[in-house]
Amino acid sequence: MKKKIFISIAAVLLLSATGFSQQYNQDYLDSLIQNKVQPLISRNSKFVLTGYTTAGAKFAKDDTKFNGFSLNPILLWKPSEKIFVEAELETELEGNETVINLEYANVSYFLNKYITFRAGKFLSPYGIFQDRLHPAWINKLPTAPPGYGHDGVGPSAELGFDVRGGIPLGSAKMNYSIYVSNGPVLNTGADEPGEEGMLSYENADDNNNNKTFGGRIGLLPFSNSSLEVGGSWQLAKPGDKGSVYENLKTQQYALDLTYVKQLDFIKGLFDVKAQWNWVNVDKADYKDPDDPTGTTTYTFDNKRNSVFAQAAYRPSMSPNKFLKKTELVFRYAGLNPPSGSKEPDKIKQYTYGFNYWINWRTAVKLAYQRQENNNAFLVQFAVGF
Amino acid sequence: MKRNTLIIIVALILTTGLVIASCVTAKITDKSGSQLWSENCQRCHNTPPSSAFTNSQWEVINTHMRQRAMLTEDEYKKITEFMQAGE
Amino acid sequence: MKVLVKKIIRKKMLIASLLLLVAIAGSAFFQQKEWKAPASADAKKNPLTADATTIAAGKTVYVKECQSCHGKKGKGDGPSAKDLDIPAGDFTKAVTQSQSDGALFWKISEGRKPMPSFKKKLNETQIWQSVVYMRTLKQ
Numbered sequence: 052m053k054k055k056i057f058i059s060i061a062a063v064l065l066l067s068a069t070g071f072s073q074q075y076n077q078d079y080l081d082s083l084i085q086n087k088v089q090p091l092i093s094r095n096s097k098f099v100l101t102g103y104t105t106a107g108a109k110f111a112k113d114d115t116k117f118n119g120f121s122l123n124p125i126l127l128w129k130p131s132e133k134i135f136v137e138a139e140l141e142t143e144l145e146g147n148e149t150v151i152n153l154e155y156a157n158v159s160y161f162l163n164k165y166i167t168f169r170a171g172k173f174l175s176p177y178g179i180f181q182d183r184l185h186p187a188w189i190n191k192l193p194t195a196p197p198g199y200g201h202d203g204v205g206p207s208a209e210l211g212f213d214v215r216g217g218i219p220l221g222s223a224k225m226n227y228s229i230y231v232s233n234g235p236v237l238n239t240g241a242d243e244p245g246e247e248g249m250l251s252y253e254n255a256d257d258n259n260n261n262k263t264f265g266g267r268i269g270l271l272p273f274s275n276s277s278l279e280v281g282g283s284w285q286l287a288k289p290g291d292k293g294s295v296y297e298n299l300k301t302q303q304y305a306l307d308l309t310y311v312k313q314l315d316f317i318k319g320l321f322d323v324k325a326q327w328n329w330v331n332v333d334k335a336d337y338k339d340p341d342d343p344t345g346t347t348t349y350t351f352d353n354k355r356n357s358v359f360a361q362a363a364y365r366p367s368m369s370p371n372k373f374l375k376k377t378e379l380v381f382r383y384a385g386l387n388p389p390s391g392s393k394e395p396d397k398i399k400q401y402t403y404g405f406n407y408w409i410n411w412r413t414a415v416k417l418a419y420q421r422q423e424n425n426n427a428f429l430v431q432f433a434v435g436f
Numbered sequence: 437m438k439r440n441t442l443i444i445i446v447a448l449i450l451t452t453g454l455v456i457a458s459c460v461t462a463k464i465t466d467k468s469g470s471q472l473w474s475e476n477c478q479r480c481h482n483t484p485p486s487s488a489f490t491n492s493q494w495e496v497i498n499t500h501m502r503q504r505a506m507l508t509e510d511e512y513k514k515i516t517e518f519m520q521a522g523e
Numbered sequence: 524m525k526v527l528v529k530k531i532i533r534k535k536m537l538i539a540s541l542l543l544l545v546a547i548a549g550s551a552f553f554q555q556k557e558w559k560a561p562a563s564a565d566a567k568k569n570p571l572t573a574d575a576t577t578i579a580a581g582k583t584v585y586v587k588e589c590q591s592c593h594g595k596k597g598k599g600d601g602p603s604a605k606d607l608d609i610p611a612g613d614f615t616k617a618v619t620q621s622q623s624d625g626a627l628f629w630k631i632s633e634g635r636k637p638m639p640s641f642k643k644k645l646n647e648t649q650i651w652q653s654v655v656y657m658r659t660l661k662q
Binding site: 312313315320365367368370375376408410411 | 594595598600601602604605606608
């Protein structure tokens, strides 16, 4: 136990020390990009290299390790007044291998005040976590809530195009994003036994001609834009062409809520985020993976949902320089797989976090996560650059 | 059953929102770059200081955010102008 | 390109290790350079008097342009001040109040990032009005 405490203190010290160097390096990098990189790029294309990097550690009963190393460069170009290109290369260590994943790469065309047309691979405009909050320098906790990621309850990225924009409504405001994409693929157990009926997202090779239709509408009712409520949907046929699953349908819905405001009576910034997801897939028969002969089938009511609700408080009005940079976070998260499926049991998770913000995009995050048979103490250092 | 509750919740949120919105007279289009910067960035992440990027970088960064956060054109222009004011 | 990357890495490593030492030594808190208006700025006299109309007009400018960082009461605790690399000025204290109107006028006009320059955004009268309003925030 003592050793653990020592390691975590050492880790935090080391990590915060690198944080200071980050502040100094920024100027150097900026000038380098200005002087060395900019001339390498077309004269009238404006360019920014940005992104974030993470390092972490996990302390659990049977699983104590340094983890979560990633480097995520983001490339942004503005080749002309109306065109914009963005791409993120997510570089991570998975086991001992370095995996580079094209998180997104797309082109936007600003058609007019209210309409932006976008094509390529983009983060799903579905709820708020995947689209806006998942980068480590934005996420207030070291982990993502269960149900997000590449096999989540709801989509993570789309290959296709969307139409989006913001519309002022007097003292209120709304935004919208409507897309057509390749959409999800149904897992029938061939690749991953036990995950029959689950959807996988981000498919470059589409398994059918049906295209997915989805979107999100957000409303900001207050003139100070502190509150946003959003509703998302995605309708698709995820089955393989020519298979018995070809005409199977899915409906996915999400609701999200954001409230962020500095409140005088609590002397600080109050930040609430929540999202509910529902994934419904038509009932179907799947091969029973527990039967070695492969002749019996099983079925279940294929409905799953997940939720997270997070509240954070930062004493931003405190005259104390240290306190001002600290933040307390609590998150409840839950995931309910379909009953009768062969997936793991439902999840209930409680995460308590304490953050220290070295600057606006660099934080040392400490968290204790409570989950059945899975309690863990987590440390993460996230640096935006 | 669940679907119905959901629809009711959404409807309630929308109506309360709109009722409150109609009482507040401040128009978003009357706001300054300073106010828009302060009110919008923090909805997702900490508000960046104008010194975080150079003036030419701000144009690209804010175009990124116009697309991503679905800022209105007016907001994009005002925030960018505010971030670029001064050296 | 490779050479360039190597160079960056080498320089980065050097800076990082140097700063690591500094941080460990506990002297990571660095002093920012004091922001002083030139002496010529002091000579500029405020053409406005601190009457109710001017104060009200100054408040309008203040709420719209200054409050996000300097806060409702001028304490430098506005909703967007928490992550500024140079803290927002506290107008309730002598550090600000001891400066001449001309010096404050000059600072608002010129700016120094993260403090924006307002000479293009506001006209001279508006800047003087906000200076008058700032005086009411003294505690």
